Amino acid sequence: MHINHTFNLMKKRITATTALILSGLLYGSPVAAEPVYSTMEEFMASPEYVKFIIDNLWILLAAAMVFIMHLGFASVESGMTAAKNTVNVTYKNVFILCTGILAYAFIGFQIMYPGDFNGWFGFGGFGIGFDSADPVAFLSPAYGEDMTIWTDFIFQAMFAATAATIVSGCVTGRIKLHVFMIFGFLLVAISYPITGSWLWGGGWLDELGFYDFAGSTLVHGVGGVAGLACIILLGARKGKYGKDGSIKPILGHNIPLATVGAFLLWFGWFGFNGGSVLSANPAEVSFVFVTTAISAAAGALSAMLVTKLFINKLDATMALNGILAGLVGITAGADVISPLFAAIVGSIAGAIVVFAIIGIDKMKWDDPVGAVAVHGVCGIWGTLAVGIFVAEFSVLTQLIGVLAIYGFTFLFAFGVFAALKYTIGVRVSEEFELKGLDMAEHGVPAYPNFAGVETNGFESPELKPVMDK
Structure with a gap:
């Protein structure tokens, strides 16, 4: 059980050449074989124990940082939408984090990492999968080199909940609460883990050579495209579009709150990407922190410039979305894209998000916070950027992965939401x-x-x- 997952944890250690050299000098080989211990006492007395403690602790801290991102999502969504829906936004975000953890614990984790399976779908049984007959294997390097099964689960659970909370921003202001609850549960429990298993669980995309370090597509793209399916079926907020086709802005009620949320997300993203190194390796973690920060900063400045040049406005919400666009853009390749190219990735993402928000609005797809543009569109760019800027990876392979994951997620989300719409109804009066x-x-x-x-x-x-x- 979790054999493919263990191999995958090793595969995710691919880094830029300079980072690998420095890693070897400072930290030793990231893929060196770890001994297997028969008892916890034997493991604790071994020289590997201290390193394991440090690595495991860092991944736990990273999980806590990703947890804080959910406060950021709630703040951004609240601030960028009407005051009359703030309690509802808060309630949805609390629900999705809590149900996300539980759904992933009892179902999703064992779909995403089922052990031996055919590369497309597998299920390792209900629950997290701790084998009480051999607890040492799940609490030592034999499980995943640098973490226990509990650390692995909680880190991955934060990612799963993130994918679902993105949808909340897309549908705010007009969706029935219980409908969102049902949809969010099914997305975390079934859809997200299936596509996640294709790469991170050692499935067919992993075998193909697709690469998505921390989830530009697997997490953010999934949330963005699922949100798109929902808003197409849900329809726009009343008064958003005039009968003559005009677009009427419905302004957010608290931009300072949205700003706090964006900076909380930026902070949490250091854990999101830095924790995805899956160890406390100093060279790799610091490298990822730098590319993450550079891309976010470049994304914000690019969005500011493009907004001024093409719309002639100094729009604070576009600047905030520029930060998030840069973060989403670098997430797929934060460990393999150089700092210089990270600035380019972020700059392009910042420009893309401005035009994507405008284009989505012209399509009459009402996305109150720009989540489809930020997470969905920039998730595509970030994933393809790995193939563009890193010779080791193929743009075609990256495109195949994007199309497969986006296609499956859209069909799943559209089908589930359509079923809800034509049975119990999805929209409030x-x-x-x-x-x-x-x-x-x-x-x-x-x-x-x-x-x-x-x-x-x-x-x-x-x-x-x-x-x-």
Whole structure:
């Protein structure tokens, strides 16, 4: 059980040439065979124990940093949408993190890493898969070189929940809460692990040579394309598009909150990418931190410049999405793309996200936070960039992986959401949408000391303080 996963953990250690040389000098070979121990006492007395402690601790800390990203997602989504839906946004994000952990624990983890399977689908049984007959194998280098099975699970669970929480931003303001809950559960429990198993579980894309270091496609692309399927079926928010085809902006109510969220995501991304080294190897982790930071910074500056040149606006939300675009763009190749090329990857991602947001809006696909553009479109670019900037990888192979994962995810999401739409219905009533989901579904406003005044019947409320009499 988890044999393919163990091999895959070794394969994910591919790094830039300079990082490999430095890694050998400072840390030893990242793929050296680890001894197998018969008892925990024997392992703890071995010279490998200290290294294992450090590696395992770093991956746990990285998991905690990815956990913080969920606060970032909640803040970005809340800030960039109407105040009247803030409680609903918060509730969805709490739900998806909690259900994501549980669904991945009981179902998803064993689909994503089923052990021996045909390369397309496998299931290792319910639960995390700890073999009580041989606990040492799951708590020593015999499992994954640098982590215990528990560390591996919690790190991977944070990724699984991330894919689903991206969808939340796409559908905010008009989806029934219980529908989102059902959809999010199925995405984490079934769809995400299946496509994840094709690469990270040692499946057919892994054998083909497809490469996605930390999930530009496997995590972010999955969330973006699943969100796209949902918004096509769900429809736009009321008042977003005029009968004459005009686009009416529905402004976010709290850009400072969205800014806090973007910086929380940037911080967490160091764990997202840095933890994907799957060890505390100083050369590799520091290299990944640098490429991650450079791409994010380049993405923001590029989005600022492109927005000014082509739209003639200094749009703060575009700058924030530029940061996220740069982060998504570098995630597939953060360990193999040089710092110089990371700046190029981020710059192109920052430009892409501006045009993608505008293009998606012109298609009348209402994405309140730009999640499809940031995660879906820039996820494609980041994955292809590995083939463009790293000679070891093929653009064609990268494209095959993108098409396979995006295609499967879109069909799964579209099918599930269509089934929900034509059975129980997916959209709240127009009355509830106008009133705001905070009051309609939760019975409480996010800002009880303020009174909402609708500006045009459908747009975000303009807030004014309620004075004590």
